[in-house]
Amino acid sequence: MITDKLQPFGTTIFAEMTALAQKHEAINLAQGFPDFEGPAEIVEAAVRALRSGDNQYARSRGHPELVKAIADSVKDLYGLEYDPMEEVVVFSGATEGIAASMLGLLNPGDEVILLEPFYDSYPPGLAMSGAVPRYLTLRAPDFALDGDALKALVTDKTRMIVLNTPMNPTGKVFTVDELETVASLCREHDIIALTDEVYEHLVFDDARHVPLAYLPDMRDRTLTLSSAGKAYSFTGWKIGWGTGPRALVDGAQAAHQFITYANSTPLQVAVAFALRNYTDDFRAQFRTEYAERRDFLVSALKSAGFTVTAPQGTYFIMAGFQDLFTGDDREFAYWLTEKHRVAALPPSSFYHFDVEEGRRLTRFAFCKKMETLELAAERIGKIGK
């Protein structure tokens, strides 16, 4: 009974792999969610909000405390100014933000450029909108953006480019030059940008996160999405948001008001508390801890015989398994989960154009306690033996 629009997409790979991991009692490095808690004080802020009667519908565009905290935070971080009441919208996670933005801003037949591999909800979002995806494949190991190939995809129907930086699943952080390539196309052809920056605080080494909206003339063409799920390790709270010029926020809001109308009131209050109180020091510590987890898992995977390049951002590692297993990414992920009791994610679901690219790779999430990663490393270390 599933509509023709959604029939091609089946069940999301996250649900499939998490169910498989549970069935085999495997360590779940497939779906990206922390197995540790975010700051206890932020949980307490949610409890306080629950107890103090913040329990009815929130304002549809977002609780005033939260939209103000978002606008102040984006100004502190990047110097970008947004009117909290007009140019910010709160969603049920960035996932709703993606769908609502596509539904509210695209007409049937509009063309949208997606850079693959991508978070799996982008193509279904376009399908629900009746928009037409145009794919550009970024290739391992560095997933560099080919400006000419990108330009070649632009037609007079191109309405939107979706950019995810830091990028899931590749761990790539787009350079300023690459961002400028995207920005110049947007300016020249009057294209809007939907940027998914949910991993904005997860960058390592010398990499810096630069919002596309920061580039000249891009603030008014870009709707930027982020999420407390990633920033504070509360993926189950599903509080995400968008910032952008009024015209783009109004588009996303036009859909959002009929999808969820509003999101959890007490959790919005708690995320406002987090954005005001858990800033520079917290984020520096967050990055340091994640860099340790990344280094540990990268080295464990290398010693086990995987081909790995350390990611510059996100909490994902893409690894080649060609020296360990003959078969495709799905067969590998099932084998690893069932036989070695570590679940990884087959990334071919993140490719729609050059699916073969994804079949040679597997994705590991390292948003886990060190002891979880140590146990996973022990199991992975036995694969080749």
Ligand code: PMP
């Ligand atoms: N975008 C990307 C790139 C993601 O990896 C995710 C998944 N965490 C999301 C969006 C969705 O975020 P949320 O959990 O806030 O819906």
Ligand code: GLN
């Ligand atoms: N973003 C997370 C990941 O890529 C999971 C998102 C989801 O389960 N929908 O693993």
